Amino acid sequence: MSIQKSLIQRFVSRQAVIAIVGLGYVGLPLMLRFQAAGFRVLGIDIDPSKVEKLNNGKSYIEHIPAEKIAAARQLGFEATIDFSRGVEADALIICVPTPLNKNREPDLSYVTGTVEALAPHLRLGQVLSLESTTYPGTTEEELLPRVEKTGLKVGEDFFLVYSPEREDPGSKDFNPGNIPKVIGGHTAACLEVGTALYAVAIDQLVPVSSTKAAEMTKLLENIHRAVNIGLVNELKIVCDRMGIDIYEVIRAAATKPFGFVAYYPGPGLGGHCIPIDPFYLTSKAREYDISTRFIELAGEVNTAMPYFVVQRVMDALNEHGKALKGAQILVLGAAYKKNVDDDRESPSYKLMDLLMEKGAAVSYSDPHIPALRAGRKYDFGLTSTPLTQQTLAAADCVLIATDHDAFDYPFILAHAPLIVDTRNVYPGPSPRVFPA
Secondary structure, three states, X not given: OOHHHHHHHHHHOOOOEEEEEOOOOOHHHHHHHHHHOOOEEEEXXXXXXHHHHHHXXXXXXXXXXXXXXXXXXXXXXXXXXXXXXXXXXXXXXXXXXXXXXXXXOEOOHHHHHHHHHHHHHOOOOEEEEEOOOXXXXXXXXXXXXXXXXXXXXXXXXXXXEEOOOOOOOOOXXXXXXXXXXXXXXXXXXXXXXXXXXXXXXXXXXXXXXXXXXXXXXXXXHHHHHHHHHHHHHHHXXXXXXXXXXXXXXXXXXXXXXXXXXXXXXXXXXXXOOOOOHHHHHHHHHHOOOOOOHHXXXXXXXXXXXXXXXXXXXXXXXXXXXXXXXXOEEEEEOOOOOXXXXXXOOXXXXXXXXXXXXXXXXXXXXXXXXXXXXXXXXXXXXXXXXXXXXXXXXXXXXXXXXXXXXXXXXXXXXXXXXXXXXXXXXXXXXXXXEEEO
């Protein structure tokens, strides 16, 4: 039996070992999915504290309960910082971050560092899948040469695929098993092996002709959202100047049963995908002397939204006879989206930074994020303020940045002297609520 057929048979029979490299918001749910499908799963991560928590049956992601990790441990899941154990796996699935550097250029150091750490331990009869979002050509340009440097022949005795993650943190409707999964292989044999790997754990696969096509698919998904969010954010500013309720307009437009998809304005983009992924394509396009004007314009609009919100805070305070300098501003929500504990690229951080620059005293409240984490841009050293009648009344302005369901909005409205609402929590006119 050929190496290819033997590997496929190991997936079909559930005898294969699956290694997930990078145990974050993407890797950890994927681990649980493969284990639920009947596989032995090995987790590899560079963070010893994460590995220790997982091996003790604990979770560090709010929407993944510790009970699921403990159950996974009982079924044989193990986490390690030892990359040499990659040799034990039949499939190596890379789920590591792909951030931007300070110049908003792609930083592939996590991807390349991971492959280089695994390379000495690769062997015949393995498949390597990259799930991290990146620019078209990464799998061929960065992974392929590092694998073939080991002497392995990709497409014959080793298999290489790209299958972008489509994780929706905190979603009650979607999970790694029921979200259709795009997959592209370096060769036809690679695609066949990769399809066999994912078919046993994912309900629907969407094979495409190449790794480049799969990489571009992921970027298109997120660029589509970024551009449309930029459009509605710009229309929000126009409608605000014209005295029109943008949410009323969106609701009315959404009644059209074809040709319209509703997007909603906000205080800026957050998360690890929408604010970052479009710039992976703009950077790569420059190599082909192409300017991606729509993408860059949407980025400019979305980046400007925190400045618009801060101006609305200033306007609201002025109407109440107060200045922003010296004002007590309570920001509700530090997470980038509602009901999650994920604050990556959250616009709340930029809002707090701008408010502090203008002399405001800033505090925040978020039931999902008890303390703000220090990052490459910001280190405020703040902890979450409990929402009491006293803390609300003491704020000159409450700024709703993230509309968590856990907030008691009637209570907030009853006790906050002034509210600036970026999420349309309080639709309709109110003398103490200013839309932003």
